[in-house]
Amino acid sequence: MEYRRFGRTELQMPLFSCGGMRYQHSWKDVPPAEIPEASQRNLEATIRRSLELGINHIETARGYGTSEIQLGRILPQLPREELIVQTKVIPTDDPLEFRMTLKQSLQNLQLDYVDLLGIHGINTPELLEYTLRPGGCLDEARTFQQQGRVRYIGFSTHGATELILKAIASGQFDYVNLHWYYINQANWSAIEAARRHDMGVFIISPSNKGGMLYEPSPKLVQLCRPLSPIVFNNLFCLSRPQVHTLSLGAARPSDFDEHLKVLPLLDRAEELLPPILDRLERAAIDALGETWYKTWHRGLPSWEETPGEVNIAAILWLRNLAVAYDLVEYGKMRYNLLGNGGHWFPGEKVDKVDVRSLESCLKNSPHRDVVLAMLREADALLGGQEVKRLSQE
Numbered sequence: 010m011e012y013r014r015f016g017r018t019e020l021q022m023p024l025f026s027c028g029g030m031r032y033q034h035s036w037k038d039v040p041p042a043e044i045p046e047a048s049q050r051n052l053e054a055t056i057r058r059s060l061e062l063g064i065n066h067i068e069t070a071r072g073y074g075t076s077e078i079q080l081g082r083i084l085p086q087l088p089r090e091e092l093i094v095q096t097k098v099i100p101t102d103d104p105l106e107f108r109m110t111l112k113q114s115l116q117n118l119q120l121d122y123v124d125l126l127g128i129h130g131i132n133t134p135e136l137l138e139y140t141l142r143p144g145g146c147l148d149e150a151r152t153f154q155q156q157g158r159v160r161y162i163g164f165s166t167h168g169a170t171e172l173i174l175k176a177i178a179s180g181q182f183d184y185v186n187l188h189w190y191y192i193n194q195a196n197w198s199a200i201e202a203a204r205r206h207d208m209g210v211f212i213i214s215p216s217n218k219g220g221m222l223y224e225p226s227p228k229l230v231q232l233c234r235p236l237s238p239i240v241f242n243n244l245f246c247l248s249r250p251q252v253h254t255l256s257l258g259a260a261r262p263s264d265f266d267e268h269l270k271v272l273p274l275l276d277r278a279e280e281l282l283p284p285i286l287d288r289l290e291r292a293a294i295d296a297l298g299e300t301w302y303k304t305w306h307r308g309l310p311s312w313e314e315t316p317g318e319v320n321i322a323a324i325l326w327l328r329n330l331a332v333a334y335d336l337v338e339y340g341k342m343r344y345n346l347l348g349n350g351g352h353w354f355p356g357e358k359v360d361k362v363d364v365r366s367l368e369s370c371l372k373n374s375p376h377r378d379v380v381l382a383m384l385r386e387a388d389a390l391l392g393g394q395e396v397k398r399l400s401q402e
Contacts, residue, residue, distance in 0.1 A: 010063025011272065013253040015209035018161045018183050020093055020124065022066055024247055025268055026211065027059040028256040029069030033076035044075055051261060053083045058262035060087070062269065066254060068211075069118075070097035070129055071110055077117035085119045094120060097129035097165055097186075100139040100146040107146040111153060126150055126159040127186055131176055132168040132352040140164070141179055163209065167353045169311075173199040177206055184209030189252070190219035191245050191289070192330060204251045212255045215242055216268075221342065223267075226335035232288045236274075241285055243271040248278035293333040301376065305329065308373030309380075312356030316366045320347055320356025321384065328387035337390065344391040359384045360392055 015022035032055050034048040056067065067084070069076045077096060084094065096114045101107050115123065128146060131137050140146045153159040163184035166173050173187060177199060185203050189196045189212055203210050216222045216239050220229070225238040233241040246252050257268055274281060294302050305325055312320040324344065331340040347358045359367075364381050371377040 011275065012063075013250070015253050016184055016203070017207040018125075018209055020161075020209070022093065022209065022254045023064045024254055024272070025062075025064050025265070026066040026068050026095075026254045026256045027056065027064050028214070028258040029067065029076040029080060030073045031258040031260040033074050033079055036074040038078075039075060041078060044079060049079055049082060052079050054262050055259050055264075056080070056083055056087075058265060059259070060091075062265055064257075064265070065091055066093040066095065068095040068097075068125075068256065070127070071114045071117075072097070072099060072129060077114055081117050081119035089120070093124045094118065095125035095127060096123050097127035098146075099129045100131065100136050102139055104144060104146055104149045108149045108152075111150070115158060122158045122160060124160045125184065126153070126162050127184075128162070128164040128182075130353065131164045131166045131172070132355075134172060134175075136352070137172060137176055140176075141181065147181060163211075165211075165213065167213075170196050170199055174202055177202045177208065180206060182208060184211060186211040186213050186256075188213050188218060189246070190215040191242050192220050192336075193218075193326075200249075200251050210251060210253050212246055212252055214258060215246055215255050217258060220330070220334075220336055221339040224338065226337070228292070228335040232292055232334070233285055236281065236285065237267060237270070239267050240271045240274070241282075243268060244274055244278055244282060245286075247271065247275060248282060289334075293329070296333040297329055302329075302333075304375055307375055308371075308377075310370040310373075315356075315370050317362035318355075318357045319359050319362055319367060319384075321359075321367065321371075321380070323347065323354075323356060324359060324387050325380070325383055327391060328383060331387075331390055340387075340391045341393060344387070345393055358392065359388045 010023045012021040012023055032052045034044045069080055071077060096118065098107060098111050098114060128140050131140060150159060150162050154162060161183040163182045164176055165186035173196060176182065177185065185208055187196050187199060189200060200210055219242050222238040222242055229238050243255060246255055257265060259265055306322060309322045312318050315321055327340040327344050330336040344358060346354050347356055364384055368381060371380055374380055
């Protein structure tokens with residue numbers, strides 16, 4: 010395993026993190042006695058495999074159901090000084106609620122302290138305000154820090170780039186968990202801002218949210234050769250020194266195997282990436298047209314400004330991926346989450362409104378004459394059964 014300095018924390022962070030949202034028994038809290046022994050054995054085998062590989066960053070959250078309490082059965086058995094343990098707690102209007110939830114997290118983990126505490130899901134201005142205002146959630150977290158129960162404080166986000174930049178500019182955080190990978194590079198300016206503030210940078214779910222790369226389309230497999238889509242995406246992310254670690258949501262010990270193939274390739278990024286990137290761009294231009302490919306996003310309204318809160322930008326993005334790279338199943342998964350994703354993936358699908366009602370908010374788009382047809386096409390291609398977030402299932 011290779012390691013990178015995790016910003017001003019000075020922690021030596023492995024290039025991969027063992028994310029704790031897929032090996033747990035349940036997304037809901039259940040009595041410990043109801044956790045099957047087989048589930049616990051699998052989790053412990055996954056953690057031990059992670060540590061054998063040098064992946065000593067174990068990351069979870071209070072919102073991941075039984076993940077914390079199951080980790081609490083094994084982490085105290087391991088050499089504490091060799092672990093980097095992170096949990097995350099959602100900010101609330103009531104700081105006391107946040108305090109009690111954080112206490113519960115530490116109790117679940119059976120640890121005296123966590124190395125990293127993330128304020129979880131700063132996705133809206135309101136949640137940022139809950140965090141930063143005097144007497145708010147960050148002040149509560151600082152109290153735990155002063156007590157030696159939390160070492161470093163950061164935040165995770167699925168929010169808009171502008172909001173992430175605002176949180177970073179506050180200067181209050183040691184690190185950030187955010188989305189950035191080949192199919193979604195919108196947050197690069199936030200990564201650059203984090204670098205200027207000497208913050209650690211953790212990439213959320215690059216293989217799942219980055220295109221369900223563990224079940225890639227044949228077209229994507231062909232375009233990424235000689236690498237697999239997972240290895241390509243990992244190399245794309247890790248070729249940037251501003252990126253410190255990628256989250257692997259391992260569900261079983263073998264889930265690390267494909268990711269590890271990138272390690273001997275890191276010093277060959279300048280050789281391996283350009284031809285793949287060129288093929289991916291050419292395929293997108295051939296499928297979408299060069300003008301649309303380069304300018305489709307310009308002048309689109311935010312979902313808050315759209316009749317019926319239709320998330321036009323997200324829908325067009327998913328359509329582009331489906332048409333260019335045959336990422337239809339990924340597009341269906343994300344598109345059908347609209348309306349159920351809350352502030353984690355906001356806005357609605359287009360099937361809830363008369364598409365013609367959207368015409369008035371497209372006046373700034375250079376493609377206003379074709380966007381409505383594109384939205385209809387996206388709904389026909391990707392629509393279907395509603396999808397819920399994992400934590401809602």
